[in-house]
Amino acid sequence: MTEKLHSYVEKLKEHNSEWVSEVREAFGEVTAVVPAAAVADICRFLRDEQQFNLLADICGADNGPEEDPRFEVNYHLFSTIHHNRIRLKVLLSEDSPVVPTVTGVWRTADWHERETYDLFGVNFEGHPDLRRILLPSEFDGHALRKDFPLRGYEPYSMN
């Protein structure tokens, strides 16, 4: 099963050797760690050439404030044709959590990216409408960062 998944990553490497910096395999899933700057091109290549036509999910993750790279953005791609899944992982430092948007590749990325921006503060460069989606616009901080306290910075009051 995973040979098939590895073959997709191999083709990605063949196309451009700089696109894949690391390949991880665990629990029957294959993860390709990709450079942040090229993620939109990689996604377009995978969609057009490898038939990964459905973006299942984008989710961020925080490794903790003392780690470097601190943030991860995971792209879960799925194909409605050959029914395989692959994960792209982008590692980001705390100083410049910026990724190019993939809204040009899949329009569904819009809300996923807004959610990641809202909860982690990862900026998606070129996103047409990057604003908070779940929390109110005046909310202070990014809720899913590890240094954000569970109960928020202050208790609730109507004012």
Place this chain on the structure above:
Amino acid sequence: MRPRLLKPVLQTFMSTSVENFPGIELLDQPLESQMTLSMGPQHPSTHGVLRLDLRLDGELVIKAVPDIGYLHTGMEKLFEYKKYQQGIVITDRMDYLNPLGNNLAYVMAAEKLLGLEIPERAQVIRVLMCELQRIASHMVWFGTSCLDMGAMTPFWFTFKEREKILNIIESASGGRMTPSYFRIGGLMMDLPAGFENRVKQFLENFPDALDTFDKLITGNTIWQSRTMGIGVISAEDAIDWGLTGPCLRGSGVDLDLRRDNPYTGYETYDFEVPTEPDGDVWSRFKVRMRELVESYKIVRQALERLKPGPVKADAPKVVLPDRDDMRKHMDSLIHHFLIVAEGFNVPPGEVYLPIEASKGELGVYMRSNGGPKPDRVHFRGPSFINLSALPVMSQGEMIADVVAIIGSLDIVLGEIDR
């Protein structure tokens, strides 16, 4: 006539909410012929606390922008502070029409990290309960989407059927809507005595109920003219917008994770994947109605397969021991204490586990750092993605049809906002 005082308020309001939506050209018409209608968050047919910014030209919708987050619960943050087994309780409250599906996705992700083998009986019971829950979830969709469009009668019939399923689930798990029945490594406990008879009784009457629904709604001319050709989305667009589940199959894409990425032994059951080609509200309606029949078939097959056997995996460090064992064996008591007080360590790693919930692909991204609490849990809620395609579906429709489209998407705000 619009009061003069309101104008600046309206303009600033619009500039923050309806600008720059990708994929949709903004029609720049003078403000006089347009109006903005804020629908929700308290509205009877937005299925919860969804708010829509509708920019209208007369009755035509130029643009519909969903505004979500009014039920944001911070669940993903809370998972990081709860042990793995405590997280199951939170998943119940996510998609509260399909709690067993959420349980299953979460539990299977943890089991994948732990590498647990689940006994055959537990797998069959999981399939059985999930399909019953799918029927119950579709019952709520059917009742409420008819209610939105002014047909009140189906609501009483569907909730009657749903009540029967809730009673069955309650008899097994103790909870009507928040069962938490699936645990990491198996089930909470085995099925109670007389459970099979209850299910059989339900199955006996269910085809009649389906007939009633068909008679009430499917052949109804008003219903057909309200739904046919409304909210059309093509197959390419549906994939581009990431739709899954009945919404995708209503656009003619033959995809069902139960068949294509099988889990819990779904590949051994005999069922069809219904698709409809048109991509409108009527197609999505028909897909769900046919899915009810398929779920009914799966429940019947699962019921035949129920054989006596263990319902918990053989992993004493993860699965709670039986009460009886705890009274007799010292090590069971120690394991119980350790699991409850400290939790169990999960090997580090990350998984993404998708299942076919009643609304589409429910994916769980779970990352462990080796401790008793997850490092990150992310839910890919199908309603979240399906709702994001609402603007493209409702563009150019009448305002009354927006309600029909929302109903056909079958959204649950608990899952959208998390």
Place this chain on the structure above:
Amino acid sequence: MGLEDKIFESLPDVVTVRLDSIVNWARKSSLWPATFGLACCAIEMMNTVSARNDLSRFGAETFRASPRQADVMIVSGRVSRKMAPVLRRIYDQMPEPKWVISMGACATSGGVFDNYAIVQGVDKVVPVDIYVPGCPPRPEMLVHAIMMLQEKIMKESVRDRRDTYDPESRISSVPGTLPVTEGTALERETEVEVAQNKVSRPYSIPSRHERRRSS
């Protein structure tokens, strides 16, 4: 023949009764809840209306979509910080007399969701008459809560709930101003009152009903 004959035979033309009890009886026998579903409990609220539990036996089945036509607000589910101002606004839009039922653990105390997003108890936002425990409460429990509310209504006095001109509800009817949280006239008035009397505030924007209670 029918009921009219029986009444005619058994009752005199004129009945004397306390105004309170007849008004309260009329109020409690036809409670109109607002259609206001938040989360899981809303589904159980729908179940309460449906065929098996049939809330209409207790005269409270007429759910109104508009808060201006409703008497009872059933807060069914968790209230997020983003929703709290909206909830307060809907409460302010309801005409007197009005009552609030806090349905479920989340609405009552935040439930399991003790975090940054959820208001820990809806009584921080609106005054609550009946609390219903459970997660979610069974339909029978909601029926019981409505019966308890009816008992409570019977003990009220008509004088407590005079409906006078309320500038606040006029303000809240302006469209397109949904997330407004600036102070209203009543709030500013209360601020002065609080500052003068140095009393603690139970709620940030008290309604007339609340102010009466505290005075």
